[in-house]
Amino acid sequence: MRLREFGACESAVLIDSRELPHNCTREADLCIIGAGAAGITLARQFTGFGLRVALLESGGLEREPDRHDLLRGQFEGPFRGPNDLTNSRCRYFGGTTNRWWGTCRPLDAIDFEERPWIADSGWPIGSAELEPFYRRSAEIVNIPEFEEYEGDGQLLAFNLANRQGRPRVVPKRLYRSNPPTRFGEAYRRELEDAPDVDVYLWANVLDLGRKVDGERIESARVASHPTRTFSLRAKRFVLSAGGFDIPRILLNSDLDRGGLGNHNDLVGRYYMDHTRLLVVGNWFSTDTSFGTRRARHRAEAEPPGQRGQGYQVFTPTARVQREEHLLNCGLVLHQRPARHTKISGSEPYVESYGLASALDGTRLGHGRLQVPQVSVSASGMVLDNVVKFYNEHIPLRHSRVQLLPERDPFGQRRIKVDWRTSDQMDRSVRTNLELFAREFGRANRGRLRIGFRGWSPPYSEQGRLASHHMGTTRMSRDPRQGVVDANCKVHGLENLFVASSSVFPTGGFANPTLTILALTLRLADHLQKTGES
């Protein structure tokens, strides 16, 4: 890879940091640390804007073992699924979008509110503030306009309203970027061609240097190799390295003072993730027309390139959440191939044997993958009718990312994630599932099986983390309650910002990418309005 000289505009190449002289200094107006969905999106907003932008990526253009090893650390929690520290992140250009499934949805309006029954809830901004940015974000990941946005009940695929006409459960939609937008592939060429954006690959940020006794970051110390470093000086810095690495960088910086932006001991705290209870139950329909409206398996999804309509997700209404002090959640009635066999012939749709097969006892309660509910699709595929449950995590101060004494090959301390849940979350899962079961029964649309025998608490056996790392630099008006302000600027520092799900004070149940993008676009507008050219 050819090295582009700083300031040269004519060559369309990326910068290989390993070829930079040891101890050299580079300069930029805006330094963006991390080239995932947020970092790449932010850099794109500044092409042609007249500022010199440096986008730093720790890895190269593809997965490399030595960079991937930097992700290692310790993880402790109620369970440890396959999505632990190393499998949930990607250290190369494009970040975690190199492996995401493309599921998108805005947070609900209630997710932004301060809810008295959820301690430390409430964003300093509301959903209306983000709405125009959500719409711009939808373009980036190629999903349709959200027709039902803010419109609980408008997308009713069937009538779940009770006799008073007030639904307790409403169907919404989880959209799918189709195919999932790989930001590294999709926008690499655009950034290569941008004369004012320098993309530094193999540029692993070690720490940020603060001006002595000042409130400004002066430079980032960057290593391309364990023995080769350079300095990136900039007027403003944005951390977009994800919910684990942003606190890692902050805590590894200004170590003598306990980390940058950490004067209130909040960096790394309030770690949240969505828990997916994959097979929390089964369902059957009492209505044959229901079959045409159900969630479809990915294999039956829209053709590539067509804007992904995604699939239906049921949620309790905001009113019910308030009245019954529930956490937000989403329930998907999901069908997936049960096995690689087909029923011969072209059987017309579905006979449903779930309750019967559960009652005969032969397939009940043998673990997560034993699913008694089966159906047969029109093509003869045997399908499992499973309930997927996406749960909101409550903010807990003692759920946190910390530094370990152990250091990586670059000399930086690795992280330990101490993930905690609470009884309140378990209770809310149970109550929400009972709510769904009652509402489906009341509307005579089917019955839900909401757990296997001995199922309690749900997290111990049924759950899996979604790898949505949130909350570790939470947003707040008051510096005593969060790390960044409403503009995503780190409290107490003039020129350090964060673009990540790490700023979410609460995370609802929806996948976070769309909200990350919306916050990033909003940050870009803010930086441009307040820019120092």
Add this chain to the structure above:
Amino acid sequence: MKKRLSRRELLISLATVGTATGLGLSCRWLEGTVPTLDLHSMGPWLGHMKHLGEAYLETSPNERQEAVLLYLLSERFAALPGGTLAERARQSVRFDFEAGDTFEAHGWVLSRTEGRLAALTLNHPVP
């Protein structure tokens, strides 16, 4: 509607509520079939219903006598505004769910009416 319903009438109404579908009776199959439903030809279905009935009576042991079940169901259905017995059964199930009057059988959340109807099958012979 007569005051006291028979077990057979109530069992036929059971075939029209939600659990029937979950036990392998498709809605399309049921359409037009219920009036002539031959319970004796539905051995597996009745067998599953007995499981449900047992699960219900574990949660409501004071309803173990069939006479109690017949009385409670007859009273309930008579008080509903619906037309046919099948309509009243579906209505009763809906009201149960609305009121949260449910029980759990092997993890499935079912209505009390479904549970009582299923419990009636315990004394019905399986062919």
